Amino acid sequence: MTLPNGPKTTGKLAFLRRFKLIFRPLEYLDDYAQTYGDIIKIGGEKSAPFVYLSNPEGIRQILATDPELFVVGKGNRILRFLVGDNSLLLMDGHAHQRQRQLVMPTFHSDRLKDYSQLIWNITQQSTAQWPIGKPFAIRPTMQEITLQVILQVVFGVYQEERSQRLRQLITALLDSFDTPISSSMIFFSFLQKDWGAWSPWGRFLRLKQQIKELIYEEIRERRSKMQDLGAFNSNYTDILSLLLSAKDEAGQTMTDEELHDNLMSLLIAGHETTASALVWAFYWVNRDPEVRDNLRQELDSLGENPTPLEIAKLSYLNAVCAETLRIYPIVPSAFIRVAKSPLEIMGYQFPAGSAFALSIYLLHQREDLYPSAKQFKPERFLAKKYPAHEYLPFGGSNRRCIGSALALLEMKLVLANIISRFDLKLQHNRPVKPVRRGLTFAPPGNLKMIAKPRSCLN
Numbered sequence: 001m002t003l004p005n006g007p008k009t010t011g012k013l014a015f016l017r018r019f020k021l022i023f024r025p026l027e028y029l030d031d032y033a034q035t036y037g038d039i040i041k042i043g044g045e046k047s048a049p050f051v052y053l054s055n056p057e058g059i060r061q062i063l064a065t066d067p068e069l070f071v072v073g074k075g076n077r078i079l080r081f082l083v084g085d086n087s088l089l090l091m092d093g094h095a096h097q098r099q100r101q102l103v104m105p106t107f108h109s110d111r112l113k114d115y116s117q118l119i120w121n122i123t124q125q126s127t128a129q130w131p132i133g134k135p136f137a138i139r140p141t142m143q144e145i146t147l148q149v150i151l152q153v154v155f156g157v158y159q160e161e162r163s164q165r166l167r168q169l170i171t172a173l174l175d176s177f178d179t180p181i182s183s184s185m186i187f188f189s190f191l192q193k194d195w196g197a198w199s200p201w202g203r204f205l206r207l208k209q210q211i212k213e214l215i216y217e218e219i220r221e222r223r224s225k226m227q228d229l230g231a232f233n234s235n236y237t238d239i240l241s242l243l244l245s246a247k248d249e250a251g252q253t254m255t256d257e258e259l260h261d262n263l264m265s266l267l268i269a270g271h272e273t274t275a276s277a278l279v280w281a282f283y284w285v286n287r288d289p290e291v292r293d294n295l296r297q298e299l300d301s302l303g304e305n306p307t308p309l310e311i312a313k314l315s316y317l318n319a320v321c322a323e324t325l326r327i328y329p330i331v332p333s334a335f336i337r338v339a340k341s342p343l344e345i346m347g348y349q350f351p352a353g354s355a356f357a358l359s360i361y362l363l364h365q366r367e368d369l370y371p372s373a374k375q376f377k378p379e380r381f382l383a384k385k386y387p388a389h390e391y392l393p394f395g396g397s398n399r400r401c402i403g404s405a406l407a408l409l410e411m412k413l414v415l416a417n418i419i420s421r422f423d424l425k426l427q428h429n430r431p432v433k434p435v436r437r438g439l440t441f442a443p444p445g446n447l448k449m450i451a452k453p454r455s456c457l458n
């Protein structure tokens, strides 16, 4: 049976490979692509292979294959420690489809209009205390904004004290994986040992437990409030209320555990990624004054006090966000698709059990699709509309990111709000590369900027 080329992967080499994937993920992918091309087979000698795919036609074929022919949720087992067993991220088939359908309407672009003013106001508040003229790390502000937004989407308006506590705990929980070294806890199970509250894993477990208790409290209170109202009240449009009122075919509602795992999944998936994308956006826009000036010109063309919805429609702003997600995608590859039966892709015959990773990073670096791929050029998204198999920041088919429209809306509004009020400068103007942050590729957490009120000369 013909299979594509790839490295030999036995014994020590396999361990070293994992090490490089954690600590130098971009070099790892670039080296492989240079040596083996855009379809790379890893393993496959004794068992089914793992395949990195960045060939657009190969990606098109995978995305066009009936999703029922793949197992995906099981491949996401690595996330179990964070989201629990009942998360839609870990499901397949009917159960996955059902959970997706329940939450999707909330993230539809029509519904999101209601959130645009909220995003605008949160940005205004979160930047009000920026230290003027002094270097400061920009990530915490971006994380604060995106976390506040997702909490509102998931829980609606609720007790401020609990919301604040939840924000602190979730931020601390995710900061447990904010460097490549701490991220290695996710990949090496022997590091997952509870040596007490001061050990990294012990601290993580305790934070997770506190978050769980708060979410359970919220579920119990909301359930009893909704019961008091007698029936589902259409004033509640947040996800918790939708899930609380949902029933399966047998008329059963979700258990507290199912609710918790799904809320947690949305909270986690729904803000760190967008925060990283925003930090990159500020990095690129402020490295190239021409991009920033073009953005401001476009914003100014809307006149005084445009509405957030008018802003969200701007085409250059959209192109800047698209290019930000192209050049350094936050999620380096889509969820792994494991073939349930033998499958032909790009003329190769893959056995059942073959695992396909669609490499978003390598796809986005292709010179044939993106000339001068290492350069930040928003214009390419004005000149061409890329199909899904050429541009994949949010993945595709039945697992396509649920929150893509929300993430883009947040990116546009936060960027527009801040560049129209502040002149930002990078503290150091040297190039910055992505680093591993858990399962994502993010800008270094200590990326610093200097803010001044926008000068009238611009």
Ligand code: HEM
Binding pocket: 088, 089, 100, 265, 266, 267, 269, 270, 271, 273, 274, 277, 330, 331, 333, 334, 335, 336, 393, 394, 395, 396, 397, 398, 399, 400, 401, 402, 403, 404, 406, 407
């Ligand atoms: C810039 C920000 C974001 C990026 C780059 C991103 C990227 C992705 C990617 C690549 C996938 C996997 C898709 C696949 O394998 O085909 C995914 C899945 C998912 N994302 Fe996002 N995401 C972002 C923001 C969000 C937000 C704001 C939410 C809000 C809830 C969210 C919720 C999810 C969920 C629930 C899934 C799993 C979908 C499923 O399994 O059916 N993401 N995302």
